[in-house]
């Protein structure tokens with residue numbers, strides 16, 4: 001129901017929006033992708049310019065500038081207000097943190113993951129210097145911005161391996177998806193070369209990392225994806241990453257074609273040659289996961305880490321009774337919280353080693369540049385259009401935000 005205060009609030013928000021769009025014609029110094037309140041990101045995200053520069057960093061902090069920051073599905077969920085992690089509110093006039101609870105007087109900067117370059121170090125900072133590449137340790141740091149000040153404990157340096165750094169895209173996308181893939185393949189089932197792993201959402205960034213890390217460990221992967229017109233091209237791309245087999249969900253779905261689903265299962269059973277998968281990775285839920293679970297062998301573990309279909313997980317009871325199926329969840333944020341800085345750095349070292357040795361390639365991607373000469377209103381329009389396209393599904397590329405800022 002619309003109350004008087006909601007109407008006043010909406011009017012104030014609109015005035016604030018108009019002020020921020022018109023402010024884009026004055027010289028802007030810092031920029032961010034922000035939102036005032038939870039809602040649909042294709043409607044509530046906007047590009048905001050603020051006319052202040054960063055102060056010199058206080059002791060034990062750093063000023064950093066973001067080079068590239070991905071838009072992950074969880075970022076969308078945070079903006080929608082359906083994710084159990086929230087960013088801190090910021091003052092819209094200078095992007096500093098604020099205590100205000102008034103949605104017209106505070107904004108949230110989107111983004112959890114990103115690659116930044118150290119611009120200036122405060123007194124007492126050890127182990128980091130100007131020019132280093134860093135990624136976020138702190139969750140929901142607000143990475144969709146041109147530059148910011150962070151505590152030295154909030155970031156970790158990207159290590160060089162044999163004198164080599166990963167690409168900008170690799171570095172910007174390596175704290176969420178590759179570790180999720182790596183840990184899920186390591187922590188639930190003891191797998192040996194030749195073992196099968198089955199996953200859905202196999203063309204996602206996590207799925208692409210699963211395929212490559214599994215191939216590096218000589219594991220076989222059965223990769224399930226949504227049906228699409230260009231299935232053959234996707235199959236070829238995932239196969240080039242190391243996928244053993246790629247299939248569309250419909251081939252396993254008895255409601256689409258019962259006889260064909262049975263035939264597919266029979267042919268997969270002969271492919272598994274008596275050793276069906278004992279690990280299944282699920283980021284989709286809904287019917288595709290029900291069908292995927294029927295391919296599992298005894299004592300298998302189904303690990304759920306996403307629910308892109310927004311449907312609940314439904315598993316046949318018989319799998320628990322007769323095959324002793326275990327169903328578990330995985331959250332990389334929890335992993336980071338429950339592991340030491342040394343363990344996190346060692347995982348990063350492992351991943352950088354895979355990357356610089358060509359074993360883990362950057363996900364299919366597209367850089368969305370917010371141009372230095374593009375005003376806030378047109379940048380906002382272009383960004384919202386892009387988000388809407390991603391929300392439509394089958395986009396096929398990880399979108400990364402880049403600020404091209406006049407300095």
Ligand SMILES: NC(=O)c1ccc[n+]([C@@H]2O[C@H](COP(=O)([O-])OP(=O)(O)OC[C@H]3O[C@@H](n4cnc5c(N)ncnc54)[C@H](OP(=O)(O)O)[C@@H]3O)[C@@H](O)[C@H]2O)c1
Nearest residue numbers: 073180204205206226283305306308309330331332393394
């Ligand atoms: N638990 C964790 O710690 C953790 C860590 C990382 C990621 N995740 C989750 O893992 C999932 C993948 O993340 P990502 O960054 O790798 O994603 P991404 O690269 O953006 O890819 C999105 C994937 O979701 C699929 N998808 C989108 N809408 C769908 C729908 N309605 N039904 C079925 N599939 C749909 C896409 O398939 P199409 O190409 O067919 O659209 C694509 O495979 C997300 O749910 C994310 O939140 C969880």
